Amino acid sequence: MKTKVIYRCSNCGSESPKWLGKCPKCEEWNTFEESESQPRISASPSKRKTYPKKLSDVLAGNSDRIVTSIREFNRVLGGGIVKDSIIILTARPGAGKSTLLLQVADDVAKKGYKVLYASAEESDSQIKNRSDRILNGSKSNIWIYSDTSMNHVLASMEELDPDLIIIDSIQTFTLEEHNSRPGSPIQTMECANELLKVAKNSSRPRAVIMVGQMTKEDEIAGLRALEHLVDAVLILNGENGEELRAAWCSKNRFGSTGEIGFFSMTERGMLSIDNPSEFFMTQRAEGQSVSGSALTVIKEGTRPIIVEVESLVSKSFTPYPSRIAECLRKDQLNTLIAILEQRGKISLYDKDVVIKTTGGLQLKEQSVSLAIIMCIVSSVKDKAIPNDIVFVADVGLTGELKKVPAIEARIREIDRMGFKRVYVAKHTVKDTSRFKNVEIIELNTLYDVILALNMKVISKTETVMTQF
Numbered sequence: 006m007k008t009k010v011i012y013r014c015s016n017c018g019s020e021s022p023k024w025l026g027k028c029p030k031c032e033e034w035n036t037f038e039e040s041e042s043q044p045r046i047s048a049s050p051s052k053r054k055t056y057p058k059k060l061s062d063v064l065a066g067n068s069d070r071i072v073t074s075i076r077e078f079n080r081v082l083g084g085g086i087v088k089d090s091i092i093i094l095t096a097r098p099g100a101g102k103s104t105l106l107l108q109v110a111d112d113v114a115k116k117g118y119k120v121l122y123a124s125a126e127e128s129d130s131q132i133k134n135r136s137d138r139i140l141n142g143s144k145s146n147i148w149i150y151s152d153t154s155m156n157h158v159l160a161s162m163e164e165l166d167p168d169l170i171i172i173d174s175i176q177t178f179t180l181e182e183h184n185s186r187p188g189s190p191i192q193t194m195e196c197a198n199e200l201l202k203v204a205k206n207s208s209r210p211r212a213v214i215m216v217g218q219m220t221k222e223d224e225i226a227g228l229r230a231l232e233h234l235v236d237a238v239l240i241l242n243g244e245n246g247e248e249l250r251a252a253w254c255s256k257n258r259f260g261s262t263g264e265i266g267f268f269s270m271t272e273r274g275m276l277s278i279d280n281p282s283e284f285f286m287t288q289r290a291e292g293q294s295v296s297g298s299a300l301t302v303i304k305e306g307t308r309p310i311i312v313e314v315e316s317l318v319s320k321s322f323t324p325y326p327s328r329i330a331e332c333l334r335k336d337q338l339n340t341l342i343a344i345l346e347q348r349g350k351i352s353l354y355d356k357d358v359v360i361k362t363t364g365g366l367q368l369k370e371q372s373v374s375l376a377i378i379m380c381i382v383s384s385v386k387d388k389a390i391p392n393d394i395v396f397v398a399d400v401g402l403t404g405e406l407k408k409v410p411a412i413e414a415r416i417r418e419i420d421r422m423g424f425k426r427v428y429v430a431k432h433t434v435k436d437t438s439r440f441k442n443v444e445i446i447e448l449n450t451l452y453d454v455i456l457a458l459n460m461k462v463i464s465k466t467e468t469v470m471t472q473f
Contacts, residue, residue, distance in 0.1 A: 010039060010040075011039075011040060012024050012037040012038065012039055012040070013038055013191075014028045014030070014033070014036045014038075015036045015037075015185040015186070015189060016028065016036045016185075016189055017031040017033075017190050017228075018191045018194070021037060024037050025037050038184070069087070069088045070084055070085035070086060070087050070088065071085050071086040071088060071113055071116070071118060071168070071212060072084065072085035073085060073086070073109060073112045073113060074112050075112060076277050076279050077266030077268060077277040077278060077279065078105070078109060078252070078266060078277065080264050080266050080306075080308075081239060081254055081264050081265065081266040082237060082239070082254070082257065084259075084260065086113070086169070086212045086214070087212065087236065088168070088210050088211070089204055089205055089206075089210030089211070089212070090204060090212055090213070090236040090237065090258075090259065091197075091200060091204040091205075091213040091214075091234070091235045091236055092212075092213070092214045092235060092236060092237045092238075092239055093175070093214075093215045093216075093225065093231070093232070093237070093238055093239065094106065094214060094215070094217065095217040095218070095219045095225045095238070095239070095240055095241070096219060096240065096241035096242070096243070097219055097223070097243075097244075098219075100241050100242070100243045100250065101243065101250055101268070101270055101275050102216050103124075103135070103173055103216070104135065104139060104270075104274050104275055105241065105252075105268070105274075106122075106173065106216065107122070107132070107135060107136060107139065107140065107274075108139060108140070108274050108275060109214070110122050110147050110169065110171055111136070111140045111147065113168070114145075114146035114147045118167075118168035119146055119148070119165060119168050119169070120146060120147045120148065120168070120169045120170075120171065121148050121150060121158075121161060121162060121167040121169070121170045121171070122147060122148065122149050122150070122171045123150045123151075123152070123158045123172050123173070123178075124149070124150075124151050125151070125173070125177035125178050125187075126173060126177055127151065127173070128151050129149050129151050132149050132151070133149070138272070138273075138274075139273055139274030140274075148161075148167065153177060153178055153179060154178070154179060154180075154181065155178040155179060155196045155199060156180060156181050158172070158178065162203060162211075166209070169211070169212045169213075170200070170203065170212070170213045171213075171214050171215075171216075172200065172213065172214070172216065173215075173216040174215070174217060174218050175193055175196055175197055175200075175217055175231075176188040176193055176217070176226055178192070178196045179192050179196070180192065180196055180199070190227055190228045193226075193227045193228070193231060194227070194228060194230060194234075197215070197231055197234055197235070200213045201213075201234060217231070225238070232255075232256060235256070236256075236258045237256060237257045237258065237259065237260075238254060238255045239252060239253075240252065240253055243268075243270065247270075247365060248269050248270055248271070249267065249268075249269065249270075249365055250267070250269070250270055251265055251266070251267055251268075252265065252266040252268065253266070261306060263306040264305070264307065265305040265306055265308075267281050267284065269284070281305075281308075282310050282311040282418065282422055284364055285311065285312045285313060285362065285363050285366055286300060286311055286313035287363055289392050291392075293392070294389035294390065294391055294392045295389055296383045296384055296386070296387045296388055296389045297315055297316045297317060297318070297381075297383050297384035298313060298314070298315050298316075298380055298383065298389070298390065298392075299377070299379045299380035299383060299390055299394075299396055300312070300313055300314070300376065300392075300394065300395045300396065300424070301314060301372065301373045301375070301377075301395060301396050301397060302372065302395060302397050302415040303366075303369075303370050303372065304372075304411055304415065309414050309417070309418040311418060311419065312362055312363070312366055312368070312373070313362065313363040314332075314360065314361075314362055314368070314373065314377055315361055315362070315380060316358065316359065316360050316380040316381045316384045317357075317359040317384060318353070318356050318358050318381060318384040318385050319356065319357050320355065320356065320357070321355050321357045326353070326355065326356055326357050327358070327359070328342065328357075329358070329359040329360070330359075330360045330361075331360065331361040331362075332360060332361055332362040332365070332366065332368045333360065333367070333368045333369075338358070340402075341377055341378050341381075341400070342358060342381070344378065344401075344402060344404060345378050345381060345382065345451070347404070348403070348451050349378065349404070349451050349452055349455055350452065350455075351382060351385055353385070356385070358381060360381075371399040371409065372397055372398065372399060372409035372410075372415070374399045374400040375396040375397070375399070375400050375406065375428065375454065376395075376397075378451060379396055379454065379455075379458075382460050383460070386460055388460060390458065391426075393423075393424050393425040393426060394424070394426045394427070394458075395424050395426070395427045395428070396428045397409060397415050397416070397419075397427060397428070397429050398429050398430045398433075404450045405430075405449060405450050405451075406429070406430035406448060406451065407430055408430050408432075412433050412434060413434065413439075416429075416434065416440055416443065416445065417440070420440050420441070420442050423442065424443055425442070425443060426443065426446055427443055427444070427445055427446065428446050428448060428454055428457075429445060429448075430447065430448070431447045431448060431449050432447065433447060434447070
């Protein structure tokens with residue numbers, strides 16, 4: 006059969022019938038290489054291995070999962086690792102990707118599964134040193150393989166027959182049959198395709214977790230096709246020097262993409278934060294409270310989390326007071342301060358205002374508006390809000406309290422954590438009798454909340470606007 010000569014870009018994989026000096030897609034120079042292409046032949050019906058089926062005839066089976074002991078990891082993936090899935094984990098350098106996956110490998114191995122941990126970035130001794138630091142117990146079911154050749158890794162899979170394969174990282178492996186550098190789109194996609202065949206083998210399904218390098222734009226390095234190929238894209242957020250790590254899925258064929266898992270980076274590795282409500286607020290003794298602190302409830306996925314918001318209000322000696330927010334957009338903070346000044350009758354034109362959250366959690370919901378305003382009021386008055394009170398309401402430009410979604414789920418979390426009072430908007434909760442321990446206080450306006458907490462106190466160092 007006559008072969009056809011084509012030219013393929015070694016950087017992006019685009020093809021051309023003739024040689025080009027500059028690739029029109031990736032705009033790289035001198036990357037086109039000559040190769041032979043066989044004409045595509047359609048298989049005859051007698052040679053085909055599979056045939057089309059009616060959708061009604063296909064049996065719907067539940068994908069088996071490997072449920073680890075790391076609860077936050079299970080939550081993000083929808084209940085555990087699906088046995089015939091391929092997952093890619095990406096994060097910035099130093100976020101803890103390799104540490105988390107080594108802990109997952111250890112946990113899965115303790116359950117009797119075989120694990121192959123293949124790394125092209127670290128040597129055997131480096132992986133061993135990390136495992137001695139963060140892992141406890143036997144490591145007999147974990148096999149380590151350090152090599153940059155995907156061909157050798159695939160051969161090791163045939164010999165060991167592992168249940169879970171971890172690849173760290175996919176951009177550093179190469180296949181011998183493709184003459185291009187590691188990390189090029191051709192090598193990355195072809196290596197991923199080989200792993201996909203391993204995972205989706207109907208006679209012997211295996212779970213595959215790949216580490217994907219992240220670019221400066223916080224995206225997976227390489228072609229977007231890599232994200233389409235895998236079953237789940239797991240993103241781990243966290244900065245060097247910070248304790249908190251958050252994991253979430255931007256794609257998950259076996260579960261929700263709205264769930265977030267929280268981890269604490271310690272010397273012993275990544276610790277699952279199973280009760281985030283305790284992590285994101287300061288534990289104080291009963292009756293002990295401080296000014297400038299207020300509690301609220303946010304919702305991450307299906308889980309409500311109690312968060313402490315802190316504020317510091319001080320005298321400004323500049324014409325333009327500072328507005329610093331580590332946990333929300335500066336425009337949002339300026340809007341809430343304007344509402345407080347106009348509707349709450351408290352002037353802040355000569356005050357610096359700083360806002361942050363315990364644990365460094367970002368606030369994206371409108372349900373935290375009332376808590377942010379009240380922690381500012383508490384700081385201005387230098388009067389503490391009792392630590393058994395929670396605020397769950399949005400505040401409109403009119404100063405009226407607004408309803409928030411999933412209010413009953415939020416109040417159930419407040420009730421579970423043992424708080425006594427929650428301030429919400431009027432006509433928010435239909436049936437208050439279902440909550441036995443917490444008192445639900447429904448008010449109309451922000452000013453009503455300030456009065457209810459006896460925060461309307463004039464001090465010598467502030468100007469209080471007269472009520473109109």
